[in-house]
Structure formats: C-alpha cells, structure tokens
C-alpha cells in the first residue's frame with residue numbers, strides 16, 4: 001500500500017498497473033481488499049487505484065468526528081484529492097460498490113469533468129427510509145459499546161447469498177475479519193454520513209458518460225429491481241445481473257464481475273478508436 005497526504009489527512013491506497021485510470025471505491029464497513037480479484041484482473045490493462053477510505057483499512061480517520069459523521073461528499077472530496085496527489089488529471093473510470101456507490105454519485109455530481117465512465121455495483125440512488133435511517137443512527141450511537149464484532153454479526157447474513165455461507169466460508173470469514181478490524185468510531189461516522197445522504201434519483205437522467213450497472217441476483221441490500229430502475233434512468237447505461245450472488249458480487253462471483261468490467265472498459269477504448277463518419 002502507498003500513502004499520500006490529502007487536506008483531510010492521509011489515504012492508503014493500492015496503485016497498480018499502467019494505462020487508463022480506474023478508481024475502485026469500496027463498501028461499508030470494508031476496505032480495498034473487497035476488490036482483490038478485480039485489481040488482479042484489471043491491472044494488466046489499466047492503472048488501478050484502490051484506496052481505503054478515511055478510517056477504513058489502513059487509512060487513518062484524520063479529523064473525522066464520529067458524533068458528527070462523515071458525508072459521502074467529504075469522501076468524494078478525499079478521492080479527488082488523492083487523484084490530484086498522485087498526478088491523475090485525465091478522466092477516470094469511476095467504480096463504486098454500495099457505500100462506494102453513494103460516494104460515486106457525489107463524485108460525478110461534483111466533479112463530472114473527472115469521470116470518463118461510471119460503474120455502479122450493488123448500490124442505491126434513493127435515500128434511506130425512516131426505519132433504515134433509525135437503524136443506522138442506533139448503530140452509530142451504540143457501536144462503541146457493542147464493538148465491531150457485533151456489527152459483523154448483524155451485517156454478515158445480509159452481505160452474501162445463502163449459498164456462499166456453505167460454499168465459500170473462507171470469503172465470509174475474510175469479510176468478517178475486515179469488519180471486526182474497522183474501528184467503532186469509523187463505523188459510527190460512516191453510518192451517520194449514509195443516514196444523511198441525499199436521494200440522487202433526480203440526477204440520474206443527467207449522467208452523460210457511459211455507465212455499467214451491476215447487481216447480484218440475490219442482493220437484499222440493493223435489490224435487482226431497484227438497480228434495474230437506476231440503469232433505466234441513466235441514458236447511456238447497460239445493466240448486468242450476476243447469477244448466484246448476494247450483495248458482495250465482487251467476491252462471490254469474481255470471474256463474472258471481472259468479465260463484465262473488462263468488456264465494459266475495453267469497449268470504451270474501442271469506441272474511442274472508432275473513426276467518426
């Protein structure tokens with residue numbers, strides 16, 4: 001992992017491969033390792049940047065106040081600062097998963113000129129309903145006392161398909177370890193940030209870059225029908241359903257996700273090379 005200073009603190013990130021830049025934004029309460037299979041697959045043809053968001057993985061929390069929370073906009077600003085710090089000025093392929101997707105909406109809304117194409121996996125465009133928001137605030141309030149292990153217990157069953165618990169126990173255990181290693185203060189800050197995130201449904205029709213929308217067929221956090229509606233609302237988009245997968249598509253079905261990403265990214269290059277008539 002490399003580290004760079006940004007105005008809000010420091011970000012640890014992987015920077016691998018060479019070529020057109022691809023930025024991978026992880027979900028909650030995870031870190032860049034949820035992209036391990038994609039980093040390996042894409043780094044042959046692209047420059048892959050996979051940060052740990054502030055407070056997650058190897059990145060320190062900086063000045064984040066867990067009582068106040070960290071907004072999706074602040075995370076997006078951190079990521080632009082990261083790109084600036086490592087000298088990436090050309091538009092990127094922006095890839096967000098779940099909370100990373102909430103951040104990606106803010107990134108493209110605030111910095112559209114920095115985005116060449118968008119990939120959204122297993123995420124939502126609507127804001128939380130009252131019940132979900134209350135659940136987040138309850139966790140934010142109690143997590144210091146509960147500990148991160150209880151968060152892993154609460155979230156675990158919702159992250160993977162039932163089949164993954166039988167066939168891929170190693171993956172489930174790896175994600176559990178990442179959640180357990182995330183500090184309660186970071187969990188509280190991010191939950192408060194997600195609870196106050198805006199509904200971005202209204203901006204979907206103004207996204208003009210090519211977009212790929214990916215969802216696991218058994219995702220209970222960002223259900224397929226909801227993601228299909230996102231794809232329908234974005235003018236230049238494609239929609240891919242990953243079979244036999246819950247929310248964690250990148251880990252549960254890495255080959256299928258990698259193939260979809262590779263095909264999408266190389267098609268951007270092909271289109272670029274096609275002479276206009």
Ligand code: MLT
Nearest residue numbers: 027028097098099100221
């Ligand atoms: C995630 O995977 O990032 C979270 O499940 C998102 C959420 O809690 O809404």
